[in-house]
Amino acid sequence: MLTLGIETATKVCSVALCDGNKPLASYEVNMGMTHSEGLLPQIAQMLERTGVAKQDLELIAVSRGPGSFTGLRIGLATAEALAYGLKKPMIAVSTTETLAYNLPIPGILLASILDAQKGNYYLALYTWEVGKLVEVKPVTIMAGQEIFPLLATYNKPTVLLGECHKLEKACLPNITAAPLGIRLPKAMAVAMLGAGQHQEGADEDYFGTEPFYIRRSEAEELWEQRQKKK
Numbered sequence: 001m002l003t004l005g006i007e008t009a010t011k012v013c014s015v016a017l018c019d020g021n022k023p024l025a026s027y028e029v030n031m032g033m034t035h036s037e038g039l040l041p042q043i044a045q046m047l048e049r050t051g052v053a054k055q056d057l058e059l060i061a062v063s064r065g066p067g068s069f070t071g072l073r074i075g076l077a078t079a080e081a082l083a084y085g086l087k088k089p090m091i092a093v094s095t096t097e098t099l100a101y102n103l104p105i106p107g108i109l110l111a112s113i114l115d116a117q118k119g120n121y122y123l124a125l126y127t128w129e130v131g132k133l134v135e136v137k138p139v140t141i142m143a144g145q146e147i148f149p150l151l152a153t154y155n156k157p158t159v160l161l162g163e164c165h166k167l168e169k170a171c172l173p174n175i176t177a178a179p180l181g182i183r184l185p186k187a188m189a190v191a192m193l194g195a196g197q198h199q200e201g202a203d204e205d206y207f208g209t210e211p212f213y214i215r216r217s218e219a220e221e222l223w224e225q226r227q228k229k230k
Contacts, residue, residue: 003059005191008075009067009095016187035074061194064092065212066122072211091194096124099161101189102182113162
């Protein structure tokens, strides 16, 4: 299945193309550009370089969060527009799952971490068993100082993935951070994970797919505080 993957949950803007489990192309930019500036040009350039026509795409896969509020909105809106315009199915996948998809190694605990601001993090735990990704702990919000005590209770070699640069200096002996090259979410993982989860004949009503935020945005919290003061 020829799948376009879109990943905009972090500061990295990433797109990829795969045919089933075969990677065809990927394009990542981590230069401070806004996703609204870079996403569509990246998709166009990747398709041009690979000689793939938009109409030949069979599935649009996009990361739905948790992650950056604005980034996720841009990614989902773009995926929805492409799916509608091309009349192709769309699937939205978990960002924390795509992080764990970067490191398919059995026998270790994978801690998918994304910055939730104000010293808090989104955390989900996974392992690989018999070639399949298994969720150990669903995504939740935790304070940074609570993460390592929790990981220590599993008494298992653990690898941190995602936005963990503020935490890696405090790593315990059996906990390490993944190399930078595979640490952040990647559109190739989004594409492959989405292709694997997609079922032929599934509901293709892609409009209205909501980002998985868990918490409200800071703008929403500030608005509520202002309303209480009135």
